[in-house]
Amino acid sequence: MKVKLGIKNCLYPMPTTLVGALVKGKPNYLTIAHVGIMDLTSVSLGMNKGHYTNQGIKDHKTFSINLPSVKLVKETDYCGLNSGMTKDKADIFKTFYGALETAPMIEECAVNMECELIKTVDFPKHDIFVGRIAETYCDEAVLTDGNVDFDKVQPILFVMNDRSYWKIGEKIGKAWSIGKELTNKK
Amino acid sequence: MKVKLGIKNCLYPMPTTLVGALVKGKPNYLTIAHVGIMDLTSVSLGMNKGHYTNQGIKDHKTFSINLPSVKLVKETDYCGLNSGMTKDKADIFKTFYGALETAPMIEECAVNMECELIKTVDFPKHDIFVGRIAETYCDEAVLTDGNVDFDKVQPILFVMNDRSYWKIGEKIGKAWSIGKELTNKK
Numbered sequence: 001m002k003v004k005l006g007i008k009n010c011l012y013p014m015p016t017t018l019v020g021a022l023v024k025g026k027p028n029y030l031t032i033a034h035v036g037i038m039d040l041t042s043v044s045l046g047m048n049k050g051h052y053t054n055q056g057i058k059d060h061k062t063f064s065i066n067l068p069s070v071k072l073v074k075e076t077d078y079c080g081l082n083s084g085m086t087k088d089k090a091d092i093f094k095t096f097y098g099a100l101e102t103a104p105m106i107e108e109c110a111v112n113m114e115c116e117l118i119k120t121v122d123f124p125k126h127d128i129f130v131g132r133i134a135e136t137y138c139d140e141a142v143l144t145d146g147n148v149d150f151d152k153v154q155p156i157l158f159v160m161n162d163r164s165y166w167k168i169g170e171k172i173g174k175a176w177s178i179g180k181e182l183t184n185k186k
Numbered sequence: 187m188k189v190k191l192g193i194k195n196c197l198y199p200m201p202t203t204l205v206g207a208l209v210k211g212k213p214n215y216l217t218i219a220h221v222g223i224m225d226l227t228s229v230s231l232g233m234n235k236g237h238y239t240n241q242g243i244k245d246h247k248t249f250s251i252n253l254p255s256v257k258l259v260k261e262t263d264y265c266g267l268n269s270g271m272t273k274d275k276a277d278i279f280k281t282f283y284g285a286l287e288t289a290p291m292i293e294e295c296a297v298n299m300e301c302e303l304i305k306t307v308d309f310p311k312h313d314i315f316v317g318r319i320a321e322t323y324c325d326e327a328v329l330t331d332g333n334v335d336f337d338k339v340q341p342i343l344f345v346m347n348d349r350s351y352w353k354i355g356e357k358i359g360k361a362w363s364i365g366k367e368l369t370n371k372k
Contacts, residue, residue, distance in 0.1 A: 002282070002323045002324065002325060003325075005324055008299075009223065009229065010334050012201060012341075014223060015197060015198060015200070017197070033223075034222075035197060035223070037220040037221070040195055044222050044224070046223050074364055074367060074368050075368065078368040079365070080361065081365050113196060113197070121224070121316075128224050128225075133194070135191075136190070136191040136195075137188045137190055140187045140189050143189070144348075150199060150347070150352070155199065162330075163361040164359070164361060165359045165364070166358060167354075169352060169356075170352065172342070173263070174350055174351075178263045178351070179262070179263025179266065180264075182264040183267055
């Protein structure tokens with residue numbers, strides 16, 4: 001039995017990220033799970049215009065996306081609860097920089113992508129920042145056969161509906177493969 | 187120890203969806219996990235221009251996003267393996283329509299969002315379709331206290347890096363809450 005929920009975004013779970021930007025000369029990290037993938041090398045951030053971080057991204061035209069693990073869930077939530085306007089969030093993590101030089105990244109996060117801003121889409125209350133990945137960094141420890149292994153990354157998933165964080169579960173199959181069984185039947 | 191991976195998208199896992207559209211007068215469903223959230227009511231699809239479905243979305247300016255559960259992983263993968271150009275994918279599922287009338291939705295998926303196309307962002311090989319949710323439908327069975335409960339939905343997560351599907355794991359905390367402990371310390 002289907003029920004109507006009105007205009008309710010249910011496109012979850014999403015990966016919880018820490019977005020890094022240089023704001024007023026200092027690294028700042030903000031928790032963002034309203035993210036997206038445009039194509040294989042481009043990603044988007046849906047960021048409320050009220051965030052302190054937005055101006056830093058506009059100024060330098062760079063940002064980073066860092067994937068915190070479940071071990072960092074408190075630090076991650078802290079970065080969503082507190083604005084860089086009033087709290088210095090640079091001292092929570094060890095910052096490093098890559099080729100772009102103005103996209104601060106978090107050493108403690110196993111995966112880091114530094115991005116160049118290629119487009120901003122204007123929404124009523126949000127800046128949608130679209131970035132092209134310039135370089136991806138990761139801890140050697142989370143690689144399996146040269147690939148990032150998300151079982152080792154242990155990312156934090158986010159669901160807005162009940163404002164909760166989740167772990168990733170078990171792998172259930174190969175994409176572009178597990179459905180072949182049906183193709184053969186049809 | 188950080189290693190460089192080059193330009194490697196690691197913004198995963200993403201929710202695996204079945205995108206519904208009316209193409210040449212028939213419902214068609216395509217597997218898409220390169221999705222995104224723009225703001226609370228708007229979502230994006232990153233769809234290779236080669237897909238059969240794109241023209242249907244352009245023609246009717248509507249589409250649906252359906253969340254298959256892990257029980258439908260084979261059917262879901264099948265819809266990614268086979269193009270509507272050569273296979274009739276409408277007969278795999280029971281289709282229903284909502285207020286928009288041209289956005290076919292899948293009865294067997296616990297959560298369905300019908301969307302109006304509000305913007306298309308042109309990428310070299312991809313159409314980025316941005317839609318505003320017009321109505322959300324869900325099975326009564328996946329609600330807990332009136333909220334969509336993702337433990338009941340059992341969505342399929344997708345990781346491109348090793349082309350795999352995953353289950354959601356356990357809930358680990360409340361957002362805008364679990365980090366308060368640190369706020370009080372700092």
